[in-house]
Amino acid sequence: MINKVLCVLCVVLSQTAWTQNEERIIISGKIVSNTNDLEGVYVVNAQTEVMTTTNAEGAFSILAKAGDELVFSSIQFKEKRVLVTPENFSELNFIVKLNIVMHQLQEVIIRRYDNINAVALGIIPAGQKTYTEAERKLHTVTALNATASTSSLAGGSISADPLLNFLSGRTAMLKKEVAVEKKEFFMKLLEKMFSLDHFVNRLKIPNEYVKGFEYYAVENDKFTTILNSKNKTSTEFLLGELAVKYKEILAVENK
Incomplete structure (x- = not known):
């Protein structure tokens, strides 16, 4: 008796499932969005759990019926649920618009790789002289142009531009910019190597005259050469000698 009931139940369930599948037909459509990356989007019938994916053009086909x-x-897209209507089956273009997910960065980590640079990558030859912005401008206005015509200047080996820049005063102005830029560089290097406490308590320079002493020091070519070598012992020794001379100048001026 139990076996007969189970058989009848199986037949009924099979007929019901067959009937439900019989009612569903293939529906084709296409997804669209503000991107060309439309491939691999999952399309799932929530009622039957049948699944498919879109192709590179965003097209898909899946078994469904009205009401699914x-x-x-x-x-890459926000989840979207679409209720299938009878009209969707007759539409030539069943289009579903998806919105892109905007991922917000929570943290940005910047790593410094000293061994990766323009020289290591072969972009700039090793040992090539580097120029500051002011030096590049000066080099540009004073550069010789071997392609200048013979009619421009005698011999034709020098462009008129450097001469015009010289006569207009532009060359002199840029030379001053380079000199100022170098002094600023040496000032920063000096302040990085020695603290304010060193100038005030070790060299006995009055606090209000420290900046003036730094300018005085970087005006000395011998000192800037040693400073640029980053030899702190030699730099400190010569800095001490300059401090003595600077204090003598202050003593005379303050009389």
Whole structure:
């Protein structure tokens, strides 16, 4: 008796499932969005759990019927649920618009790789002289142009531009910019190597005259050469000698 009931129940369930599948037909459509990356989006019939994915053009086909809910899901798009209507089956273009997921960065980590630079990558030859911005400008206005015509200047080996820049005073102005830029560089190097406490307590320079003493020091070519070598012992020794001379100048001026 129990076996007969189970058989009848199986037949009924099979007929019901067959009937439900019989009612569903293939529906074709296409997803669209503000990106060309439309491939691999999951399309799931929420009622039957049948799944498919879109192709490179965003097209898809899936078994469904009116009243079924299609779920569109992907990493790059927000999930979207669409209720299938009878009209969708007759539409030539069943279009589903998806919105892109905007991922907000929580943290940006910047790593410094000293061994990766323009020289290591072969972009700039090793040992090539580097120029500051002011030096590049000066080099540009004073550069010789071997392609200048013979009619421009005698011999034709020098462009008129450097001469015009010299006569207009532009060359002299840029030379001053280079000199100022170098002094600023040496000032920063000096302040990085020695603290304010060193100038005030070790060299006995009055606090209000420290900046003036720094300018006085970087005006000395011998000192800037040693400073640029980053030899702190030699730099400190010569700095001490300059401090003595600077204090003598202050003593005379303050009389």
